[in-house]
């Protein structure tokens with residue numbers, strides 16, 4: 001998704017994409033990190049909202065209901081009391097809020113000659129895992145930098161999740177080397193599907209996003225991948241996919257060898 005400085009335009013553009021995704025047969029729709037705001041700490045207070053009473057929450061709830069989809073509303077800057085969080089909301093097809101994830105690992109980075117970013121200047125970290133069900137499919141939710149922490153994905157796996165979802169905003173320094181590597185690693189480590197959705201590249205933005213949203217299967221195979229620009233990827237995940245690779249058999253063999 002393209003994300004600009006006009007909050008209302010970002011929201012209405014997201015709503016149109018949700019509708020397009022539904023028309024292409026989607027049942028679960030995922031938006032990118034910070035989809036209603038430019039990604040930058042100086043923007044977060046101005047663009048922040050209370051959840052679930054803010055205008056972005058209301059719009060997401062209505063979009064989920066109108067299109068009868070599960071909707072992971074990327075993330076938005078959340079204002080809660082005197083604190084700010086980077087928060088993802090999940091809506092069911094009746095428009096109910098069924099899950100809320102506050103980014104646990106804040107993105108604090110300073111690469112000499114490269115990207116410098118300090119979410120912790122403004123944001124507070126979340127302190128819990130966020131799991132929800134879509135029928136028989138159990139989903140674990142993280143936000144962007146959370147995906148670097150394999151321990152978190154492994155805790156989700158221990159709760160029996162089938163799919164990990166990460167709304168994200170990787171950048172032009174770390175994206176080329178790490179984005180695909182991390183997504184495929186989390187999939188193979190945990191034998192789960194991984195979906196990660198990054199905002200489209202805008203070369204004029206303060207923070208230039210890497211794009212390349214991706215869906216990976218439990219064998220680490222990339223099922224779908226966007227490029228730098230806005231795109232709508234529609235994929236199907238099914239439990240049968242696990243058996244394509246005879247995984248239980250392979251693991252049994254490995255155990256025997258060990």
Ligand SMILES: NC(=O)CCC(=O)C(=O)O
Nearest residue numbers: 107144145169170171174
């Ligand atoms: N929005 C983020 O958390 C960015 C994470 C990132 O780019 C990374 O390299 O990690």
